[in-house]
Amino acid sequence: QSGSDASAMHTQATRNADGDWVINGKKSWITSGSVARYIILFAITTPGIGAKGISAFIIDTRRPGFHAGKIEPKLGIRASATCEIEFHDYVCPAADMLGAQGKGFGIAMGVLDAGRIGIASQAVGLCRAAYEASIAYVRERKAFGHAIGSFQMIQAKIADMKCRLDAAQMLTLRAAFAKGEAERTGGRFSTEAAVAKLYASEAAMWITHQAVQIHGGMGYSKEMPLERYFRDAKITEIYEGTSEIQRIVIARNETGLR
Ligand SMILES: Cc1cc2nc3c(=O)[nH]c(=O)nc-3n(C[C@H](O)[C@H](O)[C@H](O)COP(=O)(O)OP(=O)(O)OC[C@H]3O[C@@H](n4cnc5c(N)ncnc54)[C@H](O)[C@@H]3O)c2cc1C
CATH class of the missing domain: 2.40.110.10 (Butyryl-CoA Dehydrogenase, subunit A, domain 2)
Structure with a gap:
């Protein structure tokens, strides 16, 4: 249930x-x-x-x-x-x-905040692996006599992937820093953890999707790891709280409304 x-x-x-x-x-x-x-x-x-x-x-x-x-x-x-x-x-x-009887839910929620930084980190790893594989491929693969990385539509994908990779990584580091601070001060870091998890997991989905596309038919093949990155990325939007739940956590924390 x-x-x-x-x-x-x-x-x-x-x-x-x-x-x-x-x-x-x-x-x-x-x-x-x-x-x-x-x-x-x-x-x-x-x-x-x-x-x-x-x-x-x-x-x-x-x-x-x-x-x-x-x-x-x-x-x-x-x-x-x-x-x-x-x-x-x-x-x-x-x-x-x-812990004490009846205090289990509070323990679960505390564990979730920390766990969300773990899932954000998992997503950042997927973003980075898919991005690095794409950089190598666009330099090497030639079409119409040129490396595909010289085509503007591929360059736009690379630039957008890089922005999302860096943003996901920085939000995850911010959440980890906030967790470290919270251990010192006894404060909370649930917003930072939810923001990192939400952003990094959606970035992983988007970047791995683009990476498959950049690799063309090879992106669809099990001979390369791109299709696995794409499949592995999806879970980061689901477990440790779905993306919808992260949005609820963030909006409730920001507005104070339930
Ligand atoms: C591979 C895997 C490993 C897992 N490992 C663990 C584990 O070790 N321990 C553990 O306890 N759990 C684990 N889970 C469970 C995981 O945390 C849940 O699957 C997840 O929280 C979503 O719950 P659900 O599957 O019941 O989906 P539901 O809660 O039924 O959600 C279905 C859909 O409705 C949406 N939804 C639900 N409520 C709202 C709302 N109020 N507003 C808007 N949208 C809403 C959801 O976002 C989702 O899109 C794991 C799941 C998977 C797939």
């Missing part, structure tokens, strides 16, 4: 007679769910009160009651194992609750 509406989760944890937590439920789209030894799980400990009823737990995937499902076939990031995970009467020791 959970996704953009992050607090709408169904997985529940209830206390048993020993004071430990018994967890039941299913989570979809869990990165490294099939290989992780430990997982941070968010579950409902007090139903019916929304985000205030969510707590965080440290899960040892080798304990009974934890099951990892099949690895999802995906458009991109195929080197990353993504799967469903299920809990059937998984007993979590009371000491393995992370």
